[in-house]
Amino acid sequence: MTTLLQVDNLQQTFLLQQGLRKVPFEALRGVSFSLQAGRALALVGESGCGKSTTARVITRMHEPTAGRVLLHGQDVTELKSRRALKAYRKSLQMVFQDPFGSLNPTRSVRHHLTRPLRLHQPALKRRQLQQQLEALLELVELGDPGMLDKYPHQMSGGQRQRVNLARALAVEPEVLIADEPTSMLDVSIRMDMLNLFRKLKAERQLGLLYITHDIATAQYVAEDTAVMYAGQIVEYGPTASVIDHPSHDYTRLLLSSVPDPTRSFAELAAEESDFRERADRIRQQSRAAGSDYEKVAEGHYCLRQAVTQQKEALC
């Protein structure tokens, strides 16, 4: 297995303006993981837990406060020259959450896909370009070449997200970061999209970072899962192991909140009337800074958080 991307003890502190003072906010508190070719890692957590900040640091939209991001062993946070950055962006691409906001409404699909092809392969002939465009549509299962002349408003959310994916794949990246790629799509389309990600990951040997708040979808795409809370990874390991034997309370909280059609709220309210108190308590506890990870099973680790700190946090 080749390690493509390695994230090492990433820290990110933002200064928030509060009145006249600036208050530090620790968005990332020591995040580490690695991505392998042909494998996917699901980064799971609620909004505000730092999962998108992680993506933004990796894509160099933010400078990290501390820590390193290594691509093939080379630290990319030190890349400065235009050329080096361009090469890095060719190896690493991103698909964003909002399929409506991430396409220019005044431009056709052809424009969106031609740009990355031209930017990274300036010598491309017109006929080759057309071939590549059609191949890209084929790849993301948008079939009909007539799609090339459509505009974003003429397409459904699912089709637009496929165009976004094609745009990202146009430069043949090694690493793909997908930030909540299905959360704005209808449930019925979500599955097709996840299957497409899985297929492409295998075919193109992509290292995929799948960022989501929905732990139930992680197993359709990702071999490994990391659960994040308040800027720390609280539990990580093979997806099946994390889901079947969750050992951090926050992971259990996430899993227990997945809508279960077989149990009505009438039953749940009777059985777990203290759900909200427990959820608050777990969130409080999970906020404590952790030092090291405890081994749960092969490759499966859980963050150890100081109990004294938990008590302090509760007071």
Add this chain to the structure above:
Amino acid sequence: MNQPLLSIQGLSVDYVTNQDVFRAVDKVDLDIADNEIVGLAGESGCGKSTLAYSVLNLHRPPAFITQGQIRYRDTSVLDLPTASLDRFRWNEVGMVFQSAMNSLNPVVRIDRQFLDVLHAHTDLTREAALARAEDMMRLVDIPVSRLRDYPHQCSGGMRQRIVMAICLALEPRLIIMDEPTTALDVVVQREILQQIHELKQRLGFSVLFITHDLALMLQFCDRIGIMRQGRILEMGSRDDILHRPQNAYTCQLLDAIPGRHLFGRTWQWNQTEEAAL
């Protein structure tokens, strides 16, 4: 069967454009009884929100209600004159809109937003209205001191609960919820829906619940309608939809529910949580 609280009969809604007429809701029948939670599930564009807007007669051109009627108890909603319609909205039927957490005015403190609604719809004095607002905040478990905050100082889940509280302050008999939790993460979603369920048992109201998340709907609703292209394809109890779906499209939606392996699982929590208290 007793007289339903709300009865929609043969309702059609058309969007009229220069080129043609698009029928968004096509001859839909729907009843909601007292204290019942009825769900409408379907993909975006299937007409479920359009149907919800019709109940409050909120449509503006180019949308027109072209057929059918809506009866709320003995009143025909579509025939109400403007003044009575204003009383009917919020007093009798409340609505929590999609991304409701953004429907609070960002530059007005939360207590003011309670007062606006209460003044427009009741004769309460300022003091009585404030007391009402405080009661409602307690009802949704938010500290009363938060009334002096601006919306942006509260988390998304909290804002959602505040919108619920404002809606409940007028004690409507029916609340329409259009994708109330779509923008929230799963834990907060579960907290809010469980709370609505408890409030419903305490206060007694009916809910028309709209979402594209069928799994959630099956947990929350007594009866469920599956909508597609403006029609209700299938209407049944949650048991019927879950175990005896009749329509191929319903089966397709059921198959698309993720996390099947998690269903029916029970959870063991770490001991420290009790110890820590």
